[in-house]
Amino acid sequence: MRQWLLKITEYAERLLADLEGLDWPEHLKQMQREWIGRSEGADVRFPVGDDHEFTVFTTRPDTLFGATFCVLAPEHPLVAAITTDAQRADVEAYIEKTARRSERDRMADIKTKSGVFTGAYATNPVDGRQVPIWIADYVLITYGSGAIMAVPGQDQRDWDFAKAFDLPIIRTVQPPEDFDGEAFEGDGPAVNSGFLDGMEVTEAKAAMIAWLEEQGRGEGRVTYRLRDWLFSRQRYWGEPFPILHRENGDLVPVADAELPVRLPEVESYKPTGTGESPLAAVADWVETTDPSDGARALRETNTMPQWAGSCWYYLRFVDPHNTQAFCDPEKEKQWLPVDVYVGGVEHAVLHLLYARFWHKVLFDLGLVSTPEPFQRLVNQGMILCPSYREAENTPYLRIDDVEIRDGTPIVKATGKPAYSVVEKMSKSKKNVINPDEIIQEYGADTLRLYILFMGPPDADKLWDRSGIQGVYRFLNKAWRMLCGTDRHPASELTDAPAEGEARHALHTAIAGTTADMESLAYNTAISKLMVLLNAMGDLDPLPREMATAFLSMLAPFAPHAAEAMWETLGGEGFASLAPWPTHDESALQTATEDYAVQVNGKVRGKLTVAADAPDEAILTAAKALPNVSEHLTGHTLVKEMVVRGRLVVLAVK
């Protein structure tokens, strides 16, 4: 079947290199790097007799003198041609056996090497030695050239194979004296390697590549694990490829004026079972003409996968009603790249790599102005929960079938301890917490506030409802203070501005909460609101500006409660639409400042001085502290410094 591929490999290098400038979690960048899988090395051609030749890819051209055999993937096209009659039966049996073996099987026993000798020999291009050619399933047809040169001295897999089939081993890198392993994959001077002898690995690689190129027997090459992207599907739903097949076999794109190609109305859009797209059966849609000359033509019937939409939807969000272009270039310049993209780690290598690729293609076409779509990316963590089973690998139990006795989960039915693992919530694991129950008991605001308060957004967290009480009390306290209850009147409000400590508390909270919001540190932002509320509790009357600022900042975390309180207080409009409070820098300062006095890194005293006291005065006062002077006498002062607003550093000998 002919399929459409997108040539993402063409962008492999840029997709890799441009990761460096992105503000993404390291583990995610790493996953993309591994997915792209760049390897630097060389292609080396091995002649087989006078008529044949195959190419191997190696990352270690420096070890070519140690290549004592070659291995082809069982599916390699050359296998049939070079296998000797004596070996043919064995080779064919092995190929058949491999074909039957599932991926899973192949991976299960990585330790055991299997393979068969083809009876043929290849010429090692570096010294003309004849080396046997084997086939084995540890060589994958899908990677590199599907053929390797085996260097058992420097590669553990080759070592294992050589040992299993009694093939020769030559060391070409000198291991250190205390090396007691098998294959030596580390760095060291080349040995048994002719013109490379004595060179370190890096130097030897370069020298060998230069020699191969000069001799015309190979060349330096970079290989990627990333493969081209199969982009066609045989189903009804999906964007049709806008392509016409002319009778002479030419493929022509549908003219811009004819776009988009719309799907025909059909009775059945079920798969045909023939492998062909359901669209192929819609004759009056498929059969058309090429408008350029009226010649008969057939429409392409494959459709695109959902990626065709998800790869660039964010660009459409910028200008969703534009009928002329996917978005106005001015708007694109204004909004892109996306400032913060929040999503699950499951998108790490598919969606996030594909969208980057499309964006780069658009960038190269001059249709977008940045080479990368998502500048900052955050992966939210998952809430984890214990799951229970009677034992490992037995079916999962419902949480109700287990009870906790003295901290140990016990299976109710058997009275025996349960096998418990903390893992991602999942229906199949029966460890899902239903938020409805929490909402019933505490309300949606409490749940939301608590989830945010549990820890940093990017950390996985163990579900533990014991802390809910804390945020529930916090909301109740705010309500009591601002709206009052039957038993407890609301605090009296004043329009007078906050003064002194209250002012300091307010502005410290605004500054801190705002900064935490920017960095997505919601857990600490909430704790700062708790501090502010506690400070408000000591005030009678309570300055209205404090209540207002508090509610504005509470609104993102507990929207319902915040709006209700806002309304009770007679606030205009919505708390969530009111301007975010801003802090006054001068209110953050205090008249006096506390200093810790360190002698040789240990705090020996505390000091409170006027905020504008000069360094000299602070040092003098610090040295005069009894416990400090005690640690100074009899020693030579070698260093003294003041860290403004924090501490005095004294070092003695």
Next chain:
RNA sequence: GCGGGAGUAGCCCAACUGGCAAGAGGCGCCUGCCUCAGAAGCAGGUUGUUGUGAGUUCGAAUCUCACCUCCCGUACCA
């Protein structure tokens, strides 16, 4: 195996670029107030070898190295 992240109080977690006797907040626990009593509330109190060992530094939770444990990813990729 390789790669990434984490390890701070009984528990969840803070600690800005190394700098306040290790602490913001919450849970739990204890005491007191309030109450007929409980719940709720209020006030106060409570605990440490910052995973282990070394190094750098006047000074390390923070930087470096080694090791341990857990989580995530990946795996015959030549």
